[in-house]
Amino acid sequence: MSAVANRRPLEEQVTLLELVDRVLNKGIVLSGDITLSVAGVDLVYVGLRVLLASVGTFDRLANEGAS
Amino acid sequence: MIHLYAFARNLTTLPAVRGIGGGPLETLAVEDADAVVSRVPKSDVSQEAILQHGLVVEALVDRCDGVVPARFGERFADDEALRAAVERLRPSVGERLRDLDGCVEIAVRVLDARERDSPSPTDGRGYMRAKLGELHERDAVAEALHVPLEREARASIVTPPCAGAVVHDGAYLVPRAGLGTFQDRVDKYAGAHPELTVLCTGPWAPYSFAAGTEVAA
Numbered sequence: 679m680s681a682v683a684n685r686r687p688l689e690e691q692v693t694l695l696e697l698v699d700r701v702l703n704k705g706i707v708l709s710g711d712i713t714l715s716v717a718g719v720d721l722v723y724v725g726l727r728v729l730l731a732s733v734g735t736f737d738r739l740a741n742e743g744a745s
Numbered sequence: 746m747i748h749l750y751a752f753a754r755n756l757t758t759l760p761a762v763r764g765i766g767g768g769p770l771e772t773l774a775v776e777d778a779d780a781v782v783s784r785v786p787k788s789d790v791s792q793e794a795i796l797q798h799g800l801v802v803e804a805l806v807d808r809c810d811g812v813v814p815a816r817f818g819e820r821f822a823d824d825e826a827l828r829a830a831v832e833r834l835r836p837s838v839g840e841r842l843r844d845l846d847g848c849v850e851i852a853v854r855v856l857d858a859r860e861r862d863s864p865s866p867t868d869g870r871g872y873m874r875a876k877l878g879e880l881h882e883r884d885a886v887a888e889a890l891h892v893p894l895e896r897e898a899r900a901s902i903v904t905p906p907c908a909g910a911v912v913h914d915g916a917y918l919v920p921r922a923g924l925g926t927f928q929d930r931v932d933k934y935a936g937a938h939p940e941l942t943v944l945c946t947g948p949w950a951p952y953s954f955a956a957g958t959e960v961a962a
Contacts, residue, residue, distance in 0.1 A: 697796070706816065706841070707819070
């Protein structure tokens with residue numbers, strides 16, 4: 679088990695990931711006009727990067743947590 | 746353009762937090778709730794804007810009886826455009842707020858680093874054996890962790906893990922009064938499984954259940 683001092687950054691990283699995941703991928707969607715679909719194009723791009731980062735980051739966090 | 750952060754029921758006062766780009770928060774009465782919005786000059790999808798959206802939503806949680814968070818990127822030309830979109834919503838904002846009343850969201854992920862150490866199987870039989878091992882592990886987590894947590898929650902959503910070390914990815918809608926018991930259940934599981942990393946975050950505004958618990962369940 680890692681030292682207690684190492685746990686805080688892990689928790690902060692996880693909290694940030696969970697927040698970004700929620701803000702971008704969850705929540706109520708009203709949609710339906712042109713302004714939004716313009717924003718949507720950008721969001722797909724941003725969201726995809728975050729998703730890819732998330733998968734890799736969780737793998738890394740798992741290894742850190744177990745070491 | 747106006748940016749929508751969330752709908753709130755019985756909002757006492759607006760938090761001192763600024764909106765994206767520094768503009769003040771405003772409320773707009775819709776149905777029997779308040780839409781919390783701010784004026785933004787243009788579409789801003791920076792990391793700062795994303796975090797600011799999250800900050801505003803979390804600041805609302807303790808100042809009202811219920812919050813339905815909006816996904817980042819809900820922007821409208823004017824008040825009328827937002828009102829028209831709200832009128833089209835089914836279930837209505839009011840119904841969703843009632844579903845979420847008094848509840849917060851807790852995220853629970855379980856990671857297993859051990860899988861990463863095993864060499865990737867090169868033949869069909871090895872691949873299938875590895876896949877079966879993963880499935881069995883997920884079933885075990887579901888039985889020992891998800892079932893007890895589900896009992897403490899009004900609703901839950903389990904997302905099938907897409908890749909990597911994640912063996913459980915769950916969101917739970919938990920009544921505030923039940924948070925202590927819920928946390929105890931998570932701690933008990935984590936204590937019994939030192940080989941796994943259990944990541945529990947929250948309480949969050951109920952993002953994952955904003956579609957209404959009927960849809961979510």
